[in-house]
Amino acid sequence: MFKHILVSLCLLSTTRVVAQERYDLVLEGGRVMDPETGLDAVRNVGIRGDRIVEISSETLSAVEVLNVAGLVVAPGFIDLHAHGQTNAANEYQAHDGVTTALELESGVVFLKEWIDSRRGNAILNFGATVSHGGTRFMDMKKYAATVAHIRSIIAEHGLDSPELDEAMRPAFASRYESLEPDELDGMAETLSSGIREGALGVGVTVGYYPGATRQEIFRAYAFAAKIGVPVYTHVRDPDIPAIQEAIANAAATGASLHIVHLNSMALGKVDVALEMIAAAQKQGLDITTELYPYTAGSTGIESTLFDEGWQEVWDMDYGDLQWEATGERLTKETFEKYRAEGGTLIIHMMKDDWIDAGMRAPFTLIASDGMPYAPLAHPRSAGTFSRVLGRYVRERKVLSLMDALRKMTLMPAERLDPVAPGMRLKGRVQIGCDADLTIFDPATVIDTADFGKELSFANGIPYVIVNGTFVVRDGKTVKDAFPGRPVLGKYRN
Numbered sequence: 352m353f354k355h356i357l358v359s360l361c362l363l364s365t366t367r368v369v370a371q372e373r374y375d376l377v378l379e380g381g382r383v384m385d386p387e388t389g390l391d392a393v394r395n396v397g398i399r400g401d402r403i404v405e406i407s408s409e410t411l412s413a414v415e416v417l418n419v420a421g422l423v424v425a426p427g428f429i430d431l432h433a434h435g436q437t438n439a440a441n442e443y444q445a446h447d448g449v450t451t452a453l454e455l456e457s458g459v460v461f462l463k464e465w466i467d468s469r470r471g472n473a474i475l476n477f478g479a480t481v482s483h484g485g486t487r488f489m490d491m492k493k494y495a496a497t498v499a500h501i502r503s504i505i506a507e508h509g510l511d512s513p514e515l516d517e518a519m520r521p522a523f524a525s526r527y528e529s530l531e532p533d534e535l536d537g538m539a540e541t542l543s544s545g546i547r548e549g550a551l552g553v554g555v556t557v558g559y560y561p562g563a564t565r566q567e568i569f570r571a572y573a574f575a576a577k578i579g580v581p582v583y584t585h586v587r588d589p590d591i592p593a594i595q596e597a598i599a600n601a602a603a604t605g606a607s608l609h610i611v612h613l614n615s616m617a618l619g620k621v622d623v624a625l626e627m628i629a630a631a632q633k634q635g636l637d638i639t640t641e642l643y644p645y646t647a648g649s650t651g652i653e654s655t656l657f658d659e660g661w662q663e664v665w666d667m668d669y670g671d672l673q674w675e676a677t678g679e680r681l682t683k684e685t686f687e688k689y690r691a692e693g694g695t696l697i698i699h700m701m702k703d704d705w706i707d708a709g710m711r712a713p714f715t716l717i718a719s720d721g722m723p724y725a726p727l728a729h730p731r732s733a734g735t736f737s738r739v740l741g742r743y744v745r746e747r748k749v750l751s752l753m754d755a756l757r758k759m760t761l762m763p764a765e766r767l768d769p770v771a772p773g774m775r776l777k778g779r780v781q782i783g784c785d786a787d788l789t790i791f792d793p794a795t796v797i798d799t800a801d802f803g804k805e806l807s808f809a810n811g812i813p814y815v816i817v818n819g820t821f822v823v824r825d826g827k828t829v830k831d832a833f834p835g836r837p838v839l840g841k842y843r844n
């Protein structure tokens with residue numbers, strides 16, 4: 352009965368058409384898998400415009416009938432954690448089955464301008480949180496002149512200009528600086544303006560700005576709780592006390608909390624972290640988490656993660672670091688040279704067992720943490736979802752196919768639903784839902800991207816449909832297809 356009620360949510364927003372009507376597209380004979388209703392059966396799926404309007408065992412006629420026998424028809428994958436917010440990055444993710452790619456960890460600083468810049472020309476659905484890390488310098492009185500300068504440059508040149516990069520530079524030092532108590536009210540106002548522009552929550556990447564006091568971070572959570580949006584956080588340190596700080600802030604303020612990439616935050620203590628999150632959920636707290644299926648992380652070498660003492664904090668050495676631009680492993684000399692220049696690292700610091708433990712927990716989501724496009728970017732940027740389906744489901748049987756799909760579709764949609772009600776039409780293959788669909792071969796789906804190797808498309812995902820439009824067809828990118836739409840928070844003005 353419960354399932355029936357949920358199914359009708361999609362139906363509410365559409366008029367069901369009778370079976371004899373023609374459809375724009377029919378996906379014929381595929382194995383339809385819907386994690387919410389548990390449907391796992393051969394069905395024909397009728398699509399009109401941007402909606403799924405029929406799911407039936409009957410033969411359906413359409414302008415185009417595509418035979419997908421032997422393939423799984425799944426909800427399009429929803430990636431909560433995608434830093435690559437260009438079409439170059441979207442294309443790799445589309446081939447990995449992603450239909451919605453959101454920047455919720457770091458968030459975006461000038462959200463309105465960013466949404467305007469992508470609207471109408473994005474391959475995938477997109478959206479973001481307001482960036483606490485990126486906006487906090489605006490609340491520091493000492494940067495008032497810098498902020499005024501930045502705003503004038505955006506007004507004149509938009510977001511993509513070398514002038515803007517240059518103007519932002521002085522604000523870099525703020526990561527080691529604390530907001531004064533009398534600046535904390537301003538922080539709430541700055542974050543509010545992002546929420547009013549359509550942000551999906553607050554991105555609190557405190558691990559990248561050690562200057563933030565416990566009070567400042569607590570206040571960021573209190574703000575999110577008051578407004579009713581979730582916090583997405585990269586916690587303060589890769590260790591249990593930092594995860595406890597996040598859980599404590601959520602518990603004390605009532606904020607919804609999503610802890611990003613638990614694998615690289617908990618490291619060898621992933622079992623403890625999972626136990627804590629499960630216990631918090633049992634207490635009724637709205638706390639979720641995610642992981643990616645790789646034993647290496649990736650971030651900027653100039654970030655505070657590589658400040659003095661990083662070897663002890665992360666339990667690793669120079670040889671565990673790989674330079675993205677060339678694929679080389681670092682030495683003391685090359686580390687110092689590159690740190691002065693800046694650029695992206697791939698960091699080999701995790702073990703397979705830790706990833707398996709995270710994958711097995713029923714409440715974890717899959718998210719890529721995909722990086723901005725670069726030829727040798729971390730393979731998670733192109734292979735996260737196909738890798739889970741190929742290696743963790745088919746080859747190693749760490750989790751079932753339906754459980755894996757749930758972590759990629761329904762669970763992220765549910766995470767977003769309270770703040771973005773449109774998400775109840777995504778993450779599902781049901782009548783009335785959005786036609787965001789990923790069609791893959793469970794026998795062959797696999798990632799092909801690897802460390803130190805040029806980024807490459809996943810295999811075994813021949814069709815990907817976003818809002819009723821193919822973005823991948825016969826395994827190839829559809830040229831000039833930009834059906835992606837913004838996913839906006841409900842508090843937008």
Ligand SMILES: [Zn+2]
Nearest residue numbers: 456585611612
């Ligand atoms: Zn992170």
